[in-house]
Every structure is written in C-alpha cells, then in structure tokens.
Amino acid sequence: MKNEFIGRTTSYLIAIVLSLSAAGRADDPSIALCWIGPHGQPLRPEKDPLVFSRSTLHQHRVERDGARFRLQLEHRARPGPRLRVTLVSVNPLYNRVRDRLPVTMRCGSNGRSCRSPWLVLVADKDDLQRIEPPGRALRAAVGDRVEARVRWGGGPSRSWAIGVGRPAGEDHPTSLRQLPLRMVVLADPASGRPVVGGDEPGAKRVAQFQLSVLNEILAPCFIGVGAPETVEIVVEPAPGPCLLTVAEELGLPSGGGEIRLQVDNRRLGPWWIDRGLTPAQTAARLATYLVEEGLKAEVTINPKKPALAHATANVLVRAGNGGLARLSVWPDQRLSTDRQQPLTIGRVTLGDGIDTTDGSGLFGGSVEERTLILALGDGIAHTVDVFLINRFSISDRQGQSFVRASGSPLRNSLLVDWSALWRTRQSYTLAHEIGHILLDDPGHPDERGDERTELLMHSRSSSARRGPKRILPADCQKMRRFVTEHLHR
Ligand SMILES: [Zn+2]
Numbered sequence: 001m002k003n004e005f006i007g008r009t010t011s012y013l014i015a016i017v018l019s020l021s022a023a024g025r026a027d028d029p030s031i032a033l034c035w036i037g038p039h040g041q042p043l044r045p046e047k048d049p050l051v052f053s054r055s056t057l058h059q060h061r062v063e064r065d066g067a068r069f070r071l072q073l074e075h076r077a078r079p080g081p082r083l084r085v086t087l088v089s090v091n092p093l094y095n096r097v098r099d100r101l102p103v104t105m106r107c108g109s110n111g112r113s114c115r116s117p118w119l120v121l122v123a124d125k126d127d128l129q130r131i132e133p134p135g136r137a138l139r140a141a142v143g144d145r146v147e148a149r150v151r152w153g154g155g156p157s158r159s160w161a162i163g164v165g166r167p168a169g170e171d172h173p174t175s176l177r178q179l180p181l182r183m184v185v186l187a188d189p190a191s192g193r194p195v196v197g198g199d200e201p202g203a204k205r206v207a208q209f210q211l212s213v214l215n216e217i218l219a220p221c222f223i224g225v226g227a228p229e230t231v232e233i234v235v236e237p238a239p240g241p242c243l244l245t246v247a248e249e250l251g252l253p254s255g256g257g258e259i260r261l262q263v264d265n266r267r268l269g270p271w272w273i274d275r276g277l278t279p280a281q282t283a284a285r286l287a288t289y290l291v292e293e294g295l296k297a298e299v300t301i302n303p304k305k306p307a308l309a310h311a312t313a314n315v316l317v318r319a320g321n322g323g324l325a326r327l328s329v330w331p332d333q334r335l336s337t338d339r340q341q342p343l344t345i346g347r348v349t350l351g352d353g354i355d356t357t358d359g360s361g362l363f364g365g366s367v368e369e370r371t372l373i374l375a376l377g378d379g380i381a382h383t384v385d386v387f388l389i390n391r392f393s394i395s396d397r398q399g400q401s402f403v404r405a406s407g408s409p410l411r412n413s414l415l416v417d418w419s420a421l422w423r424t425r426q427s428y429t430l431a432h433e434i435g436h437i438l439l440d441d442p443g444h445p446d447e448r449g450d451e452r453t454e455l456l457m458h459s460r461s462s463s464a465r466r467g468p469k470r471i472l473p474a475d476c477q478k479m480r481r482f483v484t485e486h487l488h489r
Contacts, residue, residue, distance in 0.1 A: 031075050031152060033148055033150060033160040035050075035072075035162050036070045037069055045160070045162040045163070049166055050067075050069060050140070050162055050163070051121070051165070051222075052067055052121050052123050052219055053065050053067045053127070054067055054473060055470075059130050060131070060132065061133075062133070062137070065120045067121065069118070070119060071085065071087075071105070071115060071116040071148050072115045072116075073085070073150065074112060074113055075112045083114060085103045085105050085149070087103050087119065087138050087148055088101075088147045088149055089138055090145045090146075091144055092144065098139060098140060098144060099139035101119070101135070101138045102135075103119070104117070117136065118136065119138065121137070121164065122137045122139055123139070123140070123141065123216040123219035124139070125139060127139075141215060142176050142215070142222055145161050145162075146164060147159045165222045174222050175222065176222055177221075177224075177483040178224065179218070179223055179225050180382070181225045182231070183232070183385075183386045184388070185197070185203040185207055185233065185234070185388045186236065186238050186348075186390065188237070188238065189237035194235045195350070195389060195390040203388075204233050209424075211225050213428070214434065217431040217469050218471075220471060221476035221479055221480060223480060238350050238372070240348075241326060241327045241347035242317055242318070242324040243370060243371040243374060244283075244286065244314065244317065244327065244345060244346070245315075245346055246279040246282050246283045246313045246341065247341045247342065248342060248367065250308060250309065251308030251311065253275075253277060254275055254282050254338055254340065255275055256338060257336050258273070259286070259289075259336045260329070260333045261330075262328040262330055263290075263317065263325050263326070263327055264326050265326075268290075269330075271289045273285060277341075278311075279311065282341060283299045283313035286315050287315055295318065296318040296319070297318075300316070301409070302363070302364035302370070303362065303364045303407045305363045316375060327345050347371055348372050349368075350389075353390070353391045353392050353394075354369060354372065354391070354415065354417075355367065355368040355369065355393045356369060356394055356415075357369075360442040361401055361402040361406060361410075361436075362408075363408075364402075364408040365408065369400070369415065372415075381404075383487065383489065384413070386413075386414055387416070388421070389415050389416070390418050391417045391418060398416065398429045399414060399417070400415045400433070401436040402437075403436055403437055403440050403441065404440050414430075414433040416433060426467060428467060431456055432456055435456050435457050435471070435475075436457075438482045438483065439457070444457055447459065452470075454470045455472070456468055456471050
C-alpha cells in the first residue's frame with residue numbers, strides 16, 4: 001500500500017514543485033513536499049486547508065481521526081545526510097510562532113521518499129494530551145499558517161506552508177465565520193472596581209483570556225471572535241434605578257390611575273393612565289409623558305408568558321444627554337395608584353447577586369437582568385453582548401443566555417458570573433452560553449437523552465480533564481448558519 005501510494009503521488013509532487021518554485025517558496029526542484037489528507041489524497045495548499053480534530057472522544061488514536069494528515073517528501077538527488085522536519089503553526093497577525101512539533105520522517109530503502117506518521121491539529125493545549133500516541137498533535141488557531149520546515153543535509157532550511165481553514169468571507173465549510181461580540185464587565189458603582197481583575201486593565205486581561213478560550217472551543221467549527229485584543233471590552237458601573245416595568249406580575253390591563261415619578265430629583269406627574277390599556281400601551285403613554293419632559297424613553301415588550309393576560313413592558317429612561325436617569329418615588333406617595341397594573345422600578349444591585357428567573361431565558365429574564373442588559377447593551381440585536389457579573393442570586397447558576405427564538409428584547413445577550421470564570425477550563429460556561437445563542441436553542445442534549453458529558457451543550461459540567469467542550473459537526477453547521485444569517489456588525 002505504501003509503495004503504491006508513493007507512486008500515485010509522484011506526478012502531483014512534481015506539479016507542486018513547479019508551482020511552489022513559481023511562487024518562490026521552494027526554488028530547488030530537487031526536493032518536494034506534499035501534504036497528504038486523511039484518505040491518502042494530496043492536499044492542494046491553496047484550496048484544501050488543514051482542519052481540526054473533530055473527535056468527541058476524550059482519548060483517541062490519531063490514525064482514527066477524520067482530520068489527520070501527513071507529510072510526504074521526495075528528494076530527486078542523491079540521498080543526503082540527516083533529515084530534520086519541524087511542523088510550526090504561525091499566527092499570521094503578528095507572524096508569531098504558536099506551537100512547534102518535531103516530526104520523525106520514515107524513509108524508503110532508496111532514502112529519497114520519506115513520510116511522516118499521521119498527525120493532527122488541535123485548538124487547545126489540553127487536547128495535545130488526548131491524541132495517542134503522544135507527539136502527534138500540533139496546536140493551531142483558525143486562520144493560522146502551518147509550515148513544514150525541512151532541513152535535508154547541510155543546506156538551508158526550507159519551508160512549505162498550508163492554511164488552517166479558508167479565508168473569512170468565502171462560502172466554504174472551513175472559512176472563518178467572524179462572531180461579532182461585545183463584552184461588558186460590571187463594576188461596583190461606588191468604588192468603580194470591576195467584578196474581576198481588580199482594575200480596568202486587569203478586567204480587560206481577564207476578559208481577553210476568556211475570549212481566547214472561547215476561540216479554542218469554537219475553532220473546530222471555524223467560528224471565532226478574532227484576536228481577543230481587537231474585541232470591544234468595556235467596564236461599566238452596575239446601572240442604578242433607570243427602568244420602569246409595567247404590569248410585572250400578572251400582565252393585566254390598566255384599571256386607571258395616577259403615576260408620580262421622580263427623575264434625578266425632579267418630581268414629574270401626576271400623569272393619568274386610562275382604564276383598559278395593555279401594558280405595552282401604558283408603556284407607550286408613559287414614554288410620551290417622559291419625552292415631553294425632555295427625557296429619552298425606550299419602550300420594549302417582553303415575550304408573553306402563557307399564564308399572563310398580556311405581554312409585560314419596559315421603559316428605559318435616559319436624561320436628555322443620553323446618560324441613564326435615576327428614578328425614584330415621590331416622598332410619601334405611591335408610584336402608581338393603579339393596583340391592577342403595577343409599575344416597578346428596576347435597578348441592579350451587585351451585593352445580593354443578579355436575580356434570574358427561568359433557566360431557559362425564554363420569557364425575557366428578571367427585572368434585574370432586563371435593567372442590566374437594556375441599560376448597558378449596545379441595543380443591536382445582531383451582535384452578541386456578554387456581561388461579566390459577580391454572581392447570580394441562585395447559587396448554582398453560572399450563566400444565562402437569551403436566545404433569538406424567545407423574541408425577547410434581550411436576545412443574543414448572555415450573563416456569565418465570576419465562578420464560571422475561575423472554572424474556565426472545567427465548565428466552559430462562556431462557550432456553552434454562546435452555544436445556546438448560536439444554536440438558537442435553550443435546551444440541552446441530556447434533556448433529550450444524550451448523556452455524553454463531553455459535549456459542550458451538556459447541562460452539567462463534568463471532570464476537569466474531560467471538560468464539556470465538544471461540538472457535534474451538525475451543531476457546527478447550525479452555528480455557522482446562525483452567524484451568517486443573524487449576526488453581523
Ligand atoms: Zn445551558
């Protein structure tokens with residue numbers, strides 16, 4: 001099999017020699033290198049990129065990996081002395097070496113045809129250990145260049161390059177899908193201290209590390225946020241009382257009543273609300289009153305819970321200059337005299353954790369989650385907003401996402417707490433919550449009877465070594481489609 005295979009590839013190798021010579025990368029026609037794909041087929045470096053191991057198994061042999069590849073070397077001159085080959089992954093943005101792997105070549109009896117054992121690319125360091133036998137995996141990232149650096153005899157080192165995935169923008173299963181993402185790190189409003197990292201530069205470093213791990217997990221799908229230092233990361237104080245919610249508990253129509261609101265120490269109202277208005281209509285009426293006072297008011301409607309009469313509504317209030325308003329109640333007065341359709345003021349208080357209601361996120365989140373996301377999100381539904389918070393009020397919650405299918409104004413946003421950050425490589429919470437958004441599905445495989453704990457979308461994190469981080473090929477396809485159709489800058 002081996003000899004047949006070498007014969008089959010010889011003519012292709014000569015073609016490669018000629019094409020690479022023309023490109024100036026290999027000007028010595030006496031030596032040629034070819035990249036060989038998993039089925040023994042020669043890869044065309046311009047068209048057939050290397051891909052990542054897609055196995056969902058924790059430990060497996062490289063020969064069984066569908067993404068395996070090997071190197072094939074031909075030397076047309078007399079066999080030279082010692083051959084040295086190193087595989088190197090290079091980050092093209094900075095021309096910096098990411099990883100290197102010495103490769104032992106086995107040469108035929110004439111010494112002119114040599115080939116490497118099967119090799120594979122992995123995206124994260126932990127995965128270097130899962131490929132057997134050891135020393136067969138090279139770490140790389142989407143968009144990297146992999147170089148085979150060859151020294152044969154006393155001559156200079158020569159190299160042949162191939163890409164990891166195809167360029168972004170191409171309609172190809174391995175072309176990069178750029179995930180547009182913005183990160184907000186919450187800070188204590190009194191001290192200005194962010195919930196992670198100690199200060200603003202520290203918070204940004206923590207956030208960037210999270211993004212680099214996210215890139216590793218999504219790499220087998222050829223989805224990524226780009227270089228973490230190019231992603232927008234902002235530190236923002238937790239919003240004060242700036243949101244009005246209408247008919248929070250029951251979603252009932254108005255019974256009629258007066259509203260008295262204090263905005264930044266100005267007493268506004270009383271404003272009359274007629275009987276029989278839906279929460280959305282009341283919110284619109286309130287917005288009109290607020291705008292008449294020179295304020296800005298953004299009305300959003302929450303997804304309707306089945307048990308409610310109507311969908312509830314929110315009004316985010318800003319000062320004329322766009323800064324968040326500070327809402328309160330008149331002294332000794334009620335906010336609204338309408339007992340049927342109550343008004344609530346939403347604010348974020350870090351001390352007791354962020355309130356969160358239903359785990360699915362399908363019904364628009366708690367008042368506190370809405371206040372946070374509506375006040376500090378970029379308001380653009382086609383970018384993903386990530387909020388790093390201190391903790392949730394429910395102790396076992398580490399992340400919460402709001403999927404597009406919910407129809408919620410919070411869609412394509414997610415919250416991740418501090419405990420998820422320090423367990424980054426055990427629970428992969430950020431990637432898991434992003435997975436919900438990209439799959440547009442709040443469900444988990446284990447709820448459908450698939451108990452593979454190594455899967456990223458499994459609802460319970462597993463052991464540190466195994467890490468729930470594998471994405472099934474069909475899920476990769478769905479995620480890539482979601483990025484293409486729904487997310488863009
Ligand atoms: Zn989940």
